[in-house]
Amino acid sequence: MSATLERTPTVASPRRDAPAKDSRKLVRSQVRAGWLLLAPALLHSGIFLVIPIIFAVALSFTDYSFGDSWSWVGFENYSVLFGDANFRAAFANTVLYAVVVIPVSMAVSLAIALGLNQKIRGLGFFRTAFYVPTVTATVAIATIWLWIYNPGSGLANGFLSLFGFAPNQWLSNPDTALPSLMVVGIWQGLGTKIIIYLAALQGVSRDLQESAALDGASRWQRFANVTWPALGPVQFFVLVTSIVGTFQVFDLVYVMTDGGPGTETMVLVLDIYQNAFQDLRLGFASAETVILMLLIAVFIGLGRLLQKADVND
Amino acid sequence: MRRGARSGVVVLAAVLGLAASSCGNGVIDKSTDGVPPAEATGTLRVLIPSFPPSNKGREEFDKVVEDFKKTYPKMKVEPDFATYGNLNEKISTSIAAGIPYDVMVTGVGWVQTFASKRLFADLGPYGVTPEVIQDKSIGAMVPAATYDGKLYAYPIVADARAVALRVSAFKEAGLDPDRPPKNMTELKAAAEKLTKRDANGTITRSGFDLAAPTSFRQTYTTLLASTGTPLYLDGQPNYSNAKGVETLEWIKSMINNVQVYGQRNAAQQPLVYTGEAAMGITGGAVDCSDKGIGQANCDDLRFFRFDSGKEVQFVGGDLASIGSRARHKDAGWAFIQSLTKPSSVDAIAKLNKKIPAYKDAANSPQAKSNPLSKFVASGLELAIYEGGSANWLEMRGNFDTQLTQAVLGQKDPAKTLANLSGQSR
Structure with a gap:
């Protein structure tokens, strides 16, 4: 051999x-x-x-500001950044925006997708209607919502007045400005998520669903034990794309509030934009960009951990 | 595999090289400085927010180009009709792309910052000094166009602000419209009397419109200067003091008292023009025709200036500069000369509702066209402007944000001003 x-x-x-x-x-x-x-x-x-x-x-390690001269400043931009009130507000608002918008929009999308996965009348219409905001320009969406939130003649105050509520300055009131933007963000992001969930739901084994039903499983038990585990990979995909999308929110805020009142709706990308192209502090803005990249990476990492824990369960 | 990888790298390098070369070449002309104007060829890149994007705006710009071409017949002019909102983006991206503008028209707050960054060229070599502008233009605009004793911008038009009151509202409230309130104490007392509310206490007519619903920077600058305290004194911040705090406290006391924070109308016009406010800050022109606010509305307006010890009038404006990295500096100067001819300036003033920045502005067609322009043109020597530090452009956004936070009660006014003062360089 x-x-x-x-x-x-x-x-x-x-x-x-x-x-x-x-x-x-x-x-x-x-x-x-x-x-x-x-x-x-x-x-x-x-x-x-x-x-x-x-x-x-x-x-991010320079003080470049579009002028003739620049120099290396080491970690100075980073140390200034963490002491900067605007950055701290933008950081907190961005994380808060993401923490609220991502789970709420995922949950609402899944619920709507479950509804659209049934044999109901006007299915095509509803599927189209929910997808329309996704293919509409954000500036157009923001303009419509600016009218809805208009304190004088807007739909939101008009609706609340039916129940005797006083008109609210939705976008000018520091307490309601960010939540108002979150509502628009959630609404705008539904379409894509619904389509993805719908595609995934149509791939869930009917045999397993029927077997579970024959074994006497309730609707909730079928959802929890058959549908939910089957959606695992899709959940992760939706989570990652949502994290990237919400952390990079810009146009909506730029058009609707420009970060105000004060810094109540300031988000990281808008702050980066203002620092770089309005205040001409490109080195400083680059440091902020690096922080944003790291933040997104951390959140995606957390998402992976959550998914692993979910699979192991 | 190695050969495959190698060829892949070669292809990648070739494409990258091609991309880099296409980015770097082809759009930058050879310098025409020193070349006789009649023989100079190339493209003069002009960044200009002074011509609105209308047919009339384009028509007036073409007239300037036509005049310029009498000197530089073979040169092309490539305009970039920016707005003040995207001016910095345009300038910064042009620098980053390595294709700087030859002529840049910017505002009052821009010149010193860009001069300190050496983005604007000194106009001295073309015989334009602060003294020349003092003679030919509005003297009050000279400091805003000067840095380190040299002139970096040529004033085109002035953008002035006044204060207006509605005669009918004053009479209704038992106030004398011929004796307008001028200092902050009088203004607040009158505004409170003039404010109307519904049964729920909601303001239905503002007593005083601060004009910029979410940006208090220019209003603060004007009010502070009216106490005899300029925002900057010899380049040093002059607002972290008792007068500065008092002024900011005054604005705070007005918001949500005589005017709701964030209030503006759909046309984004001063609220006093339409009667939505009984008093308020205005621009530099009002259209009294039927296409504008109408003669009856115009007749109901009286104009005055802030005066808490010193009568002042806020003035911004459009100023033309030559880029320090321009390829066609001489041609750029020729273009500025065409742009600042009285006929061009009059057209720009009319298009933008501003005042010509030449010496005899009070007798300009624009000043004679409406009562507000006439009023502000007569007060150009009382002009005060925003800025005064080399990094004003970098910090003015933050200035606005922090003032708003103080006005909304989120920050202590004194600490806010001390903080802003510390950021000034």
Whole structure:
């Protein structure tokens, strides 16, 4: 046996050698094809992600402000950042916005998707109606909601007046400005999540559902033990995209409140934008960008941990 | 595999190189400085918020270009009709992209900051000094266009503010419209009398419109200056003091007392024009025709200035500068000369409801066209402007935010002003 093994390479006949060569050739051509197919994505990522990230990190250690001169300042931008009241407010508001908007929009989307997964009349209409906000420009949405929240003639105060409530300055009142934006954020994000959940729900095994029903499981038990576990990977996908989306909220706030009153609705991306392009503090804004990247990474990491815990359960 | 990876890297490098070269070349001209104007070729890039995006605006801009081409016939002019809202974005991205503008028209608060960053060129080599502007233009705008003793911007138009009252509202409240309140104490007392509320206590007519519903920076600057305390004195912050705190406390006492925070109308016009406020801060022009607020409304208005010891009038404006990295500085100066000819300035003033920044502004067509412009044109020598520190542009957004927080009771006014003073450089 051992002799045979030792001899094999030296006495390999051309007939035996050919398939090995062919297979290596095949592997090489597959690798080449792989790189070729990856090239556009790599190129895109290189130019639009990796290079800007490297620049942002490098700039965060400088005092660059579009002028003729700049210098390295080490971690000064970071230390100033943590003492900056605007940044602290933006950080807290962004986390609060995400912590409220993500779970609420996921829960509402799932509930609506469950409803749209039933055989009801006008299904096509409802599916379209819930998706419309997603394909509508945020500026248009913000303009409509500005009218809804208008203290004088808006729908929100008009509706509340039916129940005898006094008119509220929704976006000017420090207590209601951020919650008002959260409502719009939740509403705007429903469409995409509903579509994803709907697709996932249609992939849940009907056999398992029927078996559970035959075993006498209630609707809730079927949801908790069959539907919910089947949605695991989709939940994670929705969570990650929601985290990225909510942490990067900008246009909605920019159009509706511009971060005010005071800093009540200031969020990180708006603060970065203002620091970089209005106050011309690009080095400082880059440090803030790095913090935002880390924050998103931490939240995605937490999401992964939660998902793992859910799977292990 | 190695060969595959190698060829992949080569392709990647080639594409990156191509992308980099296409970004860096092709859009930047060779400098025409020193070239005889008749032979100079290239594109003059102009950033200008002074012409609105209407047919009339474009038409007036084309007239300036036509005049410029009499000197530089072979040069093209590429305008970027920005707004004051996106001016900084345009400038910063042009610098980042390596294609700076040759001529930049900015506001009063911009010049010193950009001069200190060496983004604007000194106009001295073209024979324009602070003394020349003092002679030819509005003297009060000279400090705003000057940095380190040199002139960096040429005033085009002035954007002035006044205060207006409604005669009918004054009479109704038993106040004398011919003796308008001027200092902060009188203004508050009158505003409280003029404020109307419904049965629930909700304000239905403001007693005084602070004009910028969520931004108190310019109002604060004006009121503070009216006490004889300029915002900056010799480049040093001058607001973290008793007068500064008193002024901020006054604004705080007015908000949600005589005017609801954030109040504005759909047209974003001063509320006093429409009767939604009995008194308030206005712009620099009012259209008394039927297309505007109408003659009856106009006749009901009286104009005055803040005076808590010193009569002042807030003035901003449009000023033209040459970029320090411009490829066509000489052509840029020729363009500014065309832009600041009286006919161009009159057109810009009319389009933007501002006052021409030439010496005899009180006799300009714009000043004669409506009573408010006539009033503000007569007070240009009382002008005060915002800013005064090299980093004003960097901190004015934060200035607004912090003033708002103090006005809304979220921060202590004295601490707010001390904090802002510490941020000034």
